[in-house]
Amino acid sequence: MSSRTERACMLCGLIQPYKKFVDAGCPNCESVLHFQDNDDNQVQDCTSPSFEGLVALGNDNKKSWVARWLRIDSFVPGIYAVKINGKLPPHVISDLTEQNVAYRPRDGSAED
Amino acid sequence: MSESNADIKVQESDGNVESNPALSVKEETAGDDQRGEKRTRESESQGANEGNDNDKDNDNENENENDNEGEDDEDDEDDEDDEEEEPLAKKRRRRANQFIDIEAEVDDEEEDELDEDDEEAELLREQFISDGVDGHEAGVGAEATDDRLHRQFDRRRQEEEDQDAEKLAETLKQRYRKTHTVYRGDTNASGTVSQKLLMPSINDPAIYGIRCIPGREKDLVRKLYEKKRTLARSQNPLEILTVFQRDSFKGYIYIEAKKPEAIERALAGMVNVYAKQRILVPVREYPDLLKQIKSSDVEIVPGIYIRITRGKYKGDLAMVDNLSENGLDVRCKLIPRLDYGKNDEFGPDGRRIKSKLRPLPRLFNEQEARMYDGEHVSAGRGPRSFVYRNEEYYEGFLFKDFKLNFIQTKDVHPKLEELDRFTNGGGEDGEGDLDLSAIAASLKNKKENDGGESSAFQPDDKVEIRRGEQAKTIGKVISTSLNEVTIVVTDSGDSQFVNQKLTVPVNDLRKVFTAGDHVRITEGKHADETGLVIKIDGDSVVLLSDQTKEDVRVFANYLIKATDASTTGHAVDVTGGKFELKDLVQINASNVGCIVKLEKGIFEVLSQDGRLISIRPSGIVGKLELSKREQIATDKNGSTISVGDTVKEALGGGKNREGAIIHIYKNYLFVKSNEIVENLGIFVTNSQNVSTVTTKGSIVSKTLGPDLNRMNPNLKLPPGLGAGAAASAGLRTRAGGRDKLLNQSVVVTRGNYKGLMGNVADADDVDARIELHTMSKKIKVRKDMLSVIVRGEPVPYLRFIGGGRSSGPGGPGAGNMPNRAGPSFGGISGSGSSWGGSSAWNRGGASTIGAGNGGAGGSSTWGGNNGGMTPAAGGASAWGGGKTPGVGAGSTWGKTPGGGASTWGAGSGAGNNSTWGGNRNAGGSAWGGNNSNNEADNGGNSAWGNGGNSAWGSGNGGNSAWGKNSGKSNWGGNSAWGSK
Structure with missing residues (x-):
């Protein structure tokens, strides 16, 4: 369990080893962040090595309040982070906006 | 195999090829002839792809499928996959067997992979035919030629269509790419739900916090995740919903589950977790559990101070210069620690061994750098900018990127020296401006932790x-x-x-602030010092400390106005809670003192010899904690004095200081006066110089410690002076000797135990412990609630000790009598055994007697005395009545119709005097009895006669009269009387 190389996706919060992000992308966000089509910088930019609070999410995520609260209830099972330090770079955010994807920073700066 | 069939296949395969646009374009240009080659090339490229990565390949593959077979059956997918893996081998075979293919074709036909091979075969046949030059065409026949042309035409048409399809595919690709691993998170289309609407309700699953070994939380979450995933497809999956952990809640993991049983199952067999120790988190605390911000977090903005937590600069203060775009890297400005390789050593092989010493923080110095390590120095972008060993220096400061994880934003507490270095640049710039807000941010947490003032x-x-x-x-x-x-x-x-x-x-x-303000420092190293503002320098203020007499520079916001130099309110802080004002402390082996002033770093102590000493807290050996028992002394009159008593200094010099004793150390009294101002009103005096004014709570002096009065030789003065004899007579009570009650058989006459009999096992001044006959129990009873059984008859205690002479071995010896009177007196007054009684007198004065409460016993005593002394006296008869065992002496008094009683009661009028006078004869004789022992001193009587009357008559003056008497004689107790 090499937490050193693990990173959390800044969009969905999924925690994976860096290599996996590079190789396979993010199972939730691949369609919008395209980790695979871009070079490794995309992974660097859109994932964060600094996160806190581990959440293990199973299959029955729809029933979970925790998942709903963290807005990970529609994502694949996995380990997610509660708080992720860092924000997506602006160009990615505008990209996401074009794709109608709502980005909510997970570093605690989101207000609602 | 029918040709039409083959045709379709070809078309399909083309489609496949087109999935790789580049290739299909080439194919188009190359035409039929090179088709085989193309295939090969394609296969090669695919092979290369395969070499790359399986996953990636598969993904591409999937996309291809979607592009081409959007409308096809799903079933085909498998076939396609197969095809994908085969081609390399297959194509090689084709190439090798190009001319032997007819035979191979048969083989192919016979194989099971029908579709594929048919297609391949068809292709090959074509290639074979085309390879075989035109001459062969005649052999094939006209029909075949026609067909071929048709097919060529078809293909062309197809290819044109394919071209469109290519574009179509491209667009499809774009489109499907989204839908295929479609993002399932919040989209603008789906509408975002405010977190407020997500607030937990009672219907949501419960969250349990489970204790675990601190530090294993993350492991546990991962393990539980694995466990849940593993069991997800089994017969009975874990019914827990989520497991999570927060760094701010150490020693807990949280499990969300509908039923508590699910948690038990999930945790069965897990280590490092205490499944039994779990708590149900209240619903309204859910959101707090998953808050993204810790309230104590400090927002990182350029300009704030931080500390580096790792590496060479660990612990160093740094200033945030900039933040990277994603907020993960922080560009910090700090003071470099460089030695330019000066301290490096060279190993035997000529290799440079880096010095282990950590260089002191100093600004970058270009000259030194060039001198010692010139090859690594280069100019930077600006005039004062350099790059040294790949790190950037500007104006001497190092600018370096640090990872967010490696900096500390909380509890930074920058010290003034560090800030000085930053702002002054080691003295080069001189005037620097401190950014208070930045410091404020770094102090934020401290304040919160303290729970103290939210702002200064x-x-x-x-x-x-x-x-x-x-x-x-x-x-x-x-x-x-x-x-x-x-x-x-x-x-x-x-x-x-x-x-x-x-x-x-x-x-x-x-x-x-303005110069001249008197201020107190609230933060930092100099906290709680006070001083005078002498200079204002922007955000910082220079003040002259009252304590250290030195200049101190502090931030203005760390100051508050203060009027007093001493900081009593913060005494605890100052001393670290060790000392407080008025504490008795040991200064050195022979000296003690009382703290009269607390200031930061310096105390003023009033030592036992009356000097005021300034001493550092470290110079104090320790606090003297004496128990009440130890803090006892006698005053000049020999009365016991203890802490809390009010004493008066009776010295020459005109001023009589008076106050309450706060400490007694040997015979030094630390007395606090309310009239003196200096040293908190505390002064030191010798116990032999004071006389008691009042004692604090009589019980204290009685029950604790030995009765010093009894041992006091002063009180046993040989009767050289008039009434002194009487006094000593009254006082010399049972000095030495055991309590007479001991081992007596007694009966309790009052109180809860009334009627019970027992033996006295132990006795002190007031109480006796009685071993009961009825039950094996010792009870504590006041002595005056006892009757002693003398020859079968109960004799009240007071009588027993006073008049119970008969039983005494000495018999009713006259000389002994007064001695007996003394203790009885004590008993009466209910206070001290001897002339402690006099204090009662003092308190009650005449009225006490008049009221008859104290008098009851009192009279009996008196009666006892008198009766014992002079049976013939008229008064004595009444008093004498007191002698008779059953009769209450007091009642006798009360009953006595004589003017004496009335006089006493009235306490005024001339008749009083006369009465007394009347009594005086008797009384005088009685007293005289006392005196008569002393014979020589009749003056005592006269004194009584004179002063006594008038005094008693007036009620107040009486006391003074007594006082007079006391003045004359050696009546120690009387002085107290007098003051009363």
């Missing part, structure tokens, strides 16, 4: 706005809240603002 600002503080539109505005604080301060403007560039209220962030305010 207090109402009425004079403040200045430091920045923003209102900069330079001066105002007075009205109220403060957590981060904001409301001020009323008193001075502003724009007169319209004056007297308006403004709300300003704390960070933007600076306190304003």
Whole structure:
């Protein structure tokens, strides 16, 4: 369990080893962040090595309040982070906006 | 195999090829002839792809499928996959067997992979035919030629279509790419739900916090995740929903589950977790559990101070210069620790061994760098910018990127020295401006931890706005809240603002002081020092400390106005809670003292010899904790004095200091006076110089410690002086000897135990412990509630000790009698055994006797005395009645019709005197009896006669009269009387 190389996706919060992000992308966000089509910088930019609070999410995520609260209830099972330090770079955010994807920073700066 | 069939296949395969656009384009240009080659090339490229990565390949593959077979059956997919893996081998075979293919074709036909091979076969046949030059065409026949042309045409058409399809595929690709691993998170289309609407309700699953070994939380979450995933497809999956952990809640993991049983199952067999120790988290605390911000977090913005937590600069203060775009890297400005390789050593092989020493922080020095390690220095982008060993230096400071994880934003507490280094650049720049807000941010947590003041600002503080539109505005604080301060403007560039209220962030305010203000420092190393402001220098203030007499530079916001130099309110802080004002402390082996002043770093102690000593806390050996029992002394009269007693200094010199004793050390008294101002009113005196004014709570002096009066030789003075004899007679009570009650058989006459009999096992001044006959129990009873059984008859205790002479071995010896009287007296007054009784007298005065409460016993005693002494006296008969065992002496008194009683009761009038006079004969004789023992001193009587009468008559003067007497004679107790 090499937490050193693990990173959390800044969009969905999924925690994976860096290599996996590079190789396979993010199972939730691949369609919008395209980790695979871009070079490794995309992974660097859109994932964060600094996160806190581990959440293990199973299959029955729809029933979970925790998942709903963290807005990970529609994502694949996995380990997610509660708080992720860092924000997506602006160009990615505008990209996401074009794709109608709502980005909510997970570093605690989101207000609602 | 029918040709039409083959045709379709070809088309399909083409489609496949087109999935790789580049290839299909080539194919188009190359035409039929090179088709085989193309295939090969394609296969090669695919092979290369395969070499790359399986996953990637598969993904591409999937996309291809979608592009081409959007409408096809799903079933085909498998076939396609197969095909994908085969081609390399297959194509090779084709190439090798190009001309032997007919035979191979048969083989192919016979194989099971029908579709594929048919297609391949068809292709090959074509290639074979085309390879075989035109001459062969005749052999094939006209029909075949026609067909071929048709097919060529078809293909062309197809290819054109394919071209469109290519574009189509491209667009499809774009489109499907989204839908295929479609993002399932929040989209603008689906609408975002405010987190408020997600607030937990009672219907949501419960969250349990489970204790675990601290540090294993993350492991446990991962393990539980694995466990859940593993069991997800089994017969009975785990019914827990989520497991999570927060760094701020150490030693807990949290499991969300509908039923508690699910948790038990999930945790069965897990280590490092205490499944039994779980708590149900209240629903309304859910959101707090998953809050993304810790309230204590400090937002990183350029300009704030941080500390580096790792590497060479570990622990060093740094200033945030900039943040990377994603907020993960922080560009910090710090003071480099460089030695330019000066301290490096060279190993035997000529290799450079880096010095292990950590260089001191110093600004980058270009000359030194060039001198010692020139090859690594190069000029940077600006005039004062350098790059040294790939790190950037500007104006001597190092600018370096640090990972967010490696910096510490909380509890930074920058020290003034460090800040000085930053601002002054080691003395080069001289004038630096400190950014208070940055420091404030770094101090934020400290304040919160302390739970103390939310801001250093207090109402009425004079403040200045430091920045923003209102900069330079001066105002007075009205109220403060957590981060904001409301001020009323008193001075502003724009007169319209004056007297308006403004709300300003704390960070933007600076306190304003003027030279000469007396202030106290609230933060930092110099906290709690006080001093005089001598210079104001922007945000910092220079003051002269009252304590150290040195200049101190502090931030203005760390100051508050103070009027007093001593900081009694913060004494605990000052001394670390060790000492308090008025504590008795050991200064050295032979000296003790009482703390009279506490200041930061320095105490003033009043030593036992009356000197005032300034001493550092470290110079104090320790606090003297004496118990009450140890703190006992006698005054000049021999009375016991203890802490709390009020004493009066009776010395020459005209001033008689008076106060309550706060400490007694040997025979030094530390007395606190309310009249003296200096040294908190505390003065030192010798116990032999004071006389008791009042004692604090009589019980204390009685029950604790030995009765020093009894041992006091002063009180046993040989009767050289008039009434002294009487006094000593009265006082010399049972000095030495055992309590007479001991081992007597007694019966309790009053109280809860009334009627019970027992033996006295132990006795002190007031109480006796009685071993009961009835039950094996010892009870404590006041002595005056006892009757002693003498020859079968109960004799009241007071009588027993007073008049119970008959039973005594000495018999009713006259000489002994007065001695007996003494203790009885004591008993009467209910206070001390001897002339402690006199104090009772003092308290009650004549009225006590008149009232008859104290008098009851008193009279009996008196009666006892008198009766014992002179049976013939008239008064004595009444008193004498007292002698008779059953009769209450007091009652006798009360009953006595003689003017004596009335006199006493009235306590006024001339008749009083006469009565006394009347009594005086008797009384006088009685007293005389006492005196008669002393024979020589009749003056005592006369004194009584004179002063006594008048004194008693007036009621007050009487005392003075007594006082007079005392003055004359050696009546120690009388002086007390006198004062009364």
